[in-house]
Amino acid sequence: MKNPYYPIDTILEDVISETPTIKTFCLKPAKPIKFKAGQFMQLTVPGVGEAPFTPSSDPNIEEKMEISILKTGKVTDALHELKPGAVVGLRGPFGKGYPLEKLAGKDVLVVGGGVGLAPMRSLLYALFNDPSKYKKIEIKFGAREPAELSFRRQYKEWEGLASNISLKTTIDVAHPDWDGHVGLVTTLLDDLDVSVPESYALSCGPEIMLKFVTLKLLEVGFTPPQIYLSMNRKMSCGMGKCGRCNVGHYYLCVDGPDMCYDKIKDVPNVFG
Amino acid sequence: MRFIDSTDFEKLLKKLSAEGELFVPVKEEDTGKLHMRRVESFPLPDGTVFDGFRAVETLKGFAQHLRFEVAQYPSEEKDELKPEDSFPGYVIVGAKGCDLKAMELVDSVQAEGDYIDPFYKIRRDRMLVIASDCSECSESCFCNLTGSNPWPEKGYDLAIAKVASGFLVEEGSERGAGIIEENGGLFSEVREGLEKTRDENRKKVLSQLKANNKSYPESAEVTEPLRKMLNDEIWTEEASRCVECGACTNICPTCYCFLLFDQKDGEQYKRIMSWDSCQVSGYSRMAGMGTPRPRLSDRVKHRFYHKYDYLPLSHNAVFCTGCGRCIDACSASIDMREVFSKVVTKATR
Ligand SMILES: Cc1cc2nc3c(=O)[nH]c(=O)nc-3n(C[C@H](O)[C@H](O)[C@H](O)COP(=O)(O)OP(=O)(O)OC[C@H]3O[C@@H](n4cnc5c(N)ncnc54)[C@H](O)[C@@H]3O)c2cc1C
Ligand code: SF4
Ligand code: FES
Numbered sequence: 001m002k003n004p005y006y007p008i009d010t011i012l013e014d015v016i017s018e019t020p021t022i023k024t025f026c027l028k029p030a031k032p033i034k035f036k037a038g039q040f041m042q043l044t045v046p047g048v049g050e051a052p053f054t055p056s057s058d059p060n061i062e063e064k065m066e067i068s069i070l071k072t073g074k075v076t077d078a079l080h081e082l083k084p085g086a087v088v089g090l091r092g093p094f095g096k097g098y099p100l101e102k103l104a105g106k107d108v109l110v111v112g113g114g115v116g117l118a119p120m121r122s123l124l125y126a127l128f129n130d131p132s133k134y135k136k137i138e139i140k141f142g143a144r145e146p147a148e149l150s151f152r153r154q155y156k157e158w159e160g161l162a163s164n165i166s167l168k169t170t171i172d173v174a175h176p177d178w179d180g181h182v183g184l185v186t187t188l189l190d191d192l193d194v195s196v197p198e199s200y201a202l203s204c205g206p207e208i209m210l211k212f213v214t215l216k217l218l219e220v221g222f223t224p225p226q227i228y229l230s231m232n233r234k235m236s237c238g239m240g241k242c243g244r245c246n247v248g249h250y251y252l253c254v255d256g257p258d259m260c261y262d263k264i265k266d267v268p269n270v271f272g
Numbered sequence: 273m274r275f276i277d278s279t280d281f282e283k284l285l286k287k288l289s290a291e292g293e294l295f296v297p298v299k300e301e302d303t304g305k306l307h308m309r310r311v312e313s314f315p316l317p318d319g320t321v322f323d324g325f326r327a328v329e330t331l332k333g334f335a336q337h338l339r340f341e342v343a344q345y346p347s348e349e350k351d352e353l354k355p356e357d358s359f360p361g362y363v364i365v366g367a368k369g370c371d372l373k374a375m376e377l378v379d380s381v382q383a384e385g386d387y388i389d390p391f392y393k394i395r396r397d398r399m400l401v402i403a404s405d406c407s408e409c410s411e412s413c414f415c416n417l418t419g420s421n422p423w424p425e426k427g428y429d430l431a432i433a434k435v436a437s438g439f440l441v442e443e444g445s446e447r448g449a450g451i452i453e454e455n456g457g458l459f460s461e462v463r464e465g466l467e468k469t470r471d472e473n474r475k476k477v478l479s480q481l482k483a484n485n486k487s488y489p490e491s492a493e494v495t496e497p498l499r500k501m502l503n504d505e506i507w508t509e510e511a512s513r514c515v516e517c518g519a520c521t522n523i524c525p526t527c528y529c530f531l532l533f534d535q536k537d538g539e540q541y542k543r544i545m546s547w548d549s550c551q552v553s554g555y556s557r558m559a560g561m562g563t564p565r566p567r568l569s570d571r572v573k574h575r576f577y578h579k580y581d582y583l584p585l586s587h588n589a590v591f592c593t594g595c596g597r598c599i600d601a602c603s604a605s606i607d608m609r610e611v612f613s614k615v616v617t618k619a620t621r
Binding site for chain 1: 343388393528530531550
């Protein structure tokens with residue numbers, strides 16, 4: 001019988017610094033792992049424990065996987081100490097992943113903030129696989145300061161991929177190294193170039209950001225079924241068995257982590 | 273249906289003890305409570321009781337151990353698992369109606385769906401369950417309110433009911449039928465009148481349950497009112513008494529939550545699974561941003577909502593079978609039935 005608690009041996013091949021607190025870990029698992037954009041993995045640091053992360057790499061690549069991780073506690077601190085060659089473990093993928101089939105033929109609005117850009121990158125890779133399938137791909141990224149915008153080296157390339165792709169960035173407060181837009185990521189939603197009734201919005205970031213992004217989207221005319229949010233809860237098993245990741249009657253690890261806002265809008269304190 | 277004499281039943285258990293670790297309910301002298309005890313030699317321990325009401329220990333504890341190792345890594349075995357090599361199986365006698373139903377509910381979480389917990393599944397598959405009728409109920413029993421009865425209805429291999437000098441025996445699975453067939457000599461025809469005696473016992477216990485619980489709402493009538501009470505002060509009131517010990521969830525036959533954590537063990541690492549309780553504050557604490565249930569009242573509330581609101585939506589069933597263990601275990605005397613009475617009264621006012 002398969003043991004779903006066993007972490008597959010995985011070699012850490014490379015570590016890329018994205019921001020002062022986020023690193024991308026390039027991993028090679030002992031056997032290929034097939035995942036859909038938005039599904040997540042449980043990543044083990046031997047002896048320390050495991051934590052859930054959504055890959056930031058192209059879902060079409062199975063032999064290798066990249067995960068971009070914010071240093072914030074026990075497991076992530078230990079991860080940030082690791083050097084190439086180290087052995088870690090992977091379980092998964094878990095969860096449903098983004099509803100790509102629904103996005104075909106629509107305007108797709110991607111809103112990411114802080115470490116939330118990481119999961120969004122795998123979604124972007126999936127969309128970029130065939131940009132012509134979507135009417136528009138409009139990307140809005142925000143961070144506290146310029147150094148905290150992950151993947152900046154790739155923005156130009158992404159925008160150049162197809163004429164229906166646009167990418168706008170913002171930082172929270174003015175900074176000497178920045179001549180772009182200043183303000184919270186929600187301010188980028190004031191002048192949208194999408195046709196709202198024909199759009200889906202997908203967002204990932206801190207819950208406080210998700211809350212204000214949702215309010216803004218509703219204000220500009222999105223309806224709850226058009227909004228998908230990557231929710232965050234403590235997780236352990238990843239398979240709907242340990243009980244801890246519930247949002248109302250949903251288990252995020254099984255029914256999410258990307259949840260249609262329509263399903264969770266009535267859950268009290270849904271944004272914590 | 274067959275009859276088996278008490279001494280022959282003990283012979284049968286002796287024989288079945290070769291099929292796995294045998295556990296029977298034994299009455300503790302000072303408290304009068306039944307505890308599941310391992311039988312390693314015969315005769316059966318003094319105080320072995322096959323009727324009465326449920327033991328303190330749940331069936332769940334046999335399928336999902338309190339704390340155990342689920343993985344060693346890195347390992348040559350990789351992710352293939354063969355725990356059946358080391359696990360002999362269980363023979364559990366005296367499980368009651370409420371526990372059988374609870375096991376069925378936990379099965380729907382741990383042993384069904386896209387992922388199956390192999391440890392749970394293997395222990396369940398190798399668990400021979402000989403269930404029995406309740407001959408009495410405790411003050412805290414309320415199975416009748418949860419749509420079940422104080423006798424085995426399904427989820428057993430054999431079911432026994434104490435009558436005259438022995439037991440009426442019914443088969444509930446192929447394995448159970450096989451046992452009766454292989455040990456035919458120990459069983460006899462059911463004498464006239466015995467089935468009637470059993471049915472009268474059942475009626476007696478059921479009417480006692482109904483009398484004890486007549487002022488409380490049925491489980492099926494709780495969910496709707498509960499949904500209207502999310503922001504009611506009732507939860508702060510209940511929480512003001514709760515001491516956050518987690519006894520209610522640990523003793524519950526349907527609570528299945530656990531935590532995984534890792535340990536170093538020489539050159540290897542171990543992954544341990546341990547029961548966990550949604551009542552304690554660290555349960556869902558998250559990186560950097562606290563927990564979705566910061567107040568004790570949120571957590572007290574969560575236990576009721578998970579069982580009576582969320583699981584009916586996700587798993588089509590109220591996850592409470594009325595065994596009453598949480599009522600007995602609570603040092604603050606929080607009684608689920610009282611809470612639901614208040615909920616229903618307040619919500620319909
Ligand atoms: C589906 C999903 C996908 C995710 N994807 C990503 C991703 O792509 N990238 C990413 O960086 N993150 C991601 N996360 C978040 C990530 O899982 C967490 O950051 C990670 O679990 C933190 O683990 P840790 O052991 O480092 O932190 P922990 O040590 O568990 O906790 C970190 C912080 O939490 C608080 N805390 C925890 N326990 C306690 C306690 N007992 N008492 C007091 N305070 C406490 C403290 O503030 C502590 O600093 C994702 C989460 C989910 C659910
Ligand atoms: S709750 Fe019902 S089935 Fe369970 S021990 Fe009490 S009377 Fe028996
Ligand atoms: S992480 Fe265990 S139930 Fe979701």
